[in-house]
Amino acid sequence: MGQGPSGELTEERITELKNSTKFTANEIRDWYAEFKTNFPKGVITKDAFVSMYCHLFPHGDASDFSLHLFRHSYDADGNGVIDFEEFIQALNVSSKGSQEEKMRWAFKMYDMDGNGSVSKQETIDMITVILINGLGSAAAKQAEETVLDIFLKLDKDMDDNLSEREFLSAAKSSSSIRDLLQL
Structure with a gap:
């Protein structure tokens, strides 16, 4: 082609x-x-x-x-x-890419099963990989605590899943969350 x-x-x-x-x-x-x-x-x-x-x-x-x-x-x-x-x-x-394009790309990475939302477990898995690559194997516990904090702030409908809208909204509202979510 x-x-x-x-x-x-x-x-x-x-x-x-x-x-x-x-x-x-x-x-x-x-x-x-x-x-x-x-x-x-x-x-x-x-x-x-x-x-x-x-x-x-x-x-x-x-x-x-x-x-x-x-x-x-x-x-x-x-x-x-x-x-x-x-x-x-x-x-x-x-x-x-723009911040929004990067965050849409990050959302696709976090949505490991491709169902259109990001679950707590998918987020824990991704954050664990990110933190392990930066901090070593002691990062798994920190990843879970980080994700619980993220979900408390972002999961507006409290369904333990982040829609793309919630994910993008979080990225727009907090540079620290955006930095973490986009690796």
Whole structure:
């Protein structure tokens, strides 16, 4: 799709990506060159992604989280690999997206079962991974306490689930919560 027979990025595809992201044509070319250098086959496999992510966060076991991140935040078409378009779209949100775009992306990560709301347990699981990566294994108890505090403040209808509206509202109202929720 938009790539020539050699797998190279065409000018047409660069224009499409420029129009669907906040990257310039030169930035897209630069990212593509870096992507192809690191992933000569033109895709990031699930195993490579998990290995890379676990290497970035050596404390604890981030493999389950990285698999979730791979499936729900990067592999948009569900084909088991991340191609350049999926990579650049995710990078666009994480590096150039508005606060709301970043929080919508974070909401998708927290909504591990994809049911449209974030439960206390999903939040505990995510916060545990975040804190373990920053603080080590003693973070599990702190994660649960942090989540209970978050839910007391945010779960307006007290159903032990955060809707996307509640999640986004929390992010807008508190920079400390926003920082924690968006990793």
